[in-house]
Amino acid sequence: MTDAPIDWEHLFRRARAVARHAYAPYSGYHVGAAGLVDDGRVVEGCNVENASYGLALCAECSLVSALHSSGGGRLVAVAVVAGRDVEDLQPGKPCGRCRQVLYEAGGPGLRINERYTLGDLLPDPFGSDALE
Ligand code: THU
Secondary structure (H helix, E strand, C coil), X not given: CCCCCCCHHXXXXXXXXXXXXXXXXXXXXXXXXXXXXXXXXXXXXXXXXXXXXXXXXXXXXXXXXXXXHCCCCCEEEEEEEEECCCCCCEECCCCHHHHHHHHHHHXXXXXXXXXXXXXXXXXXXXXXXXXX
């Protein structure tokens, strides 16, 4: 577990960089997400769309996939950026499904876009405790 302060500038830079790789030919909306893991690594994800529109993969879900495929761990902080102009991406809001997926990987204390915790964005969540 790292106690270093969160370098938000770095996370937002990484999120903006990975958003350039978004595959978004249908919406034209590029999303990039970069997450700090509790061991200090940074993982990333971008959105990946499909001709069958409803099958789009969100950037945050790609990030959680990258988290596990690169060794696992817990997410501590996530920066999300979004927009149609990749030269002018702004902080983006995780959709409802992504909030739930992020919850599994970071819990209520996960920091989102510097100003929120996941607990702010997903009150009274459905978590593993509900299955006990
Ligand atoms: N999208 C994300 O990547 N993350 C979100 O939290 C919301 C939406 C993507 C899905 C789709 O490719 C595009 O944004 C427009 O909805």
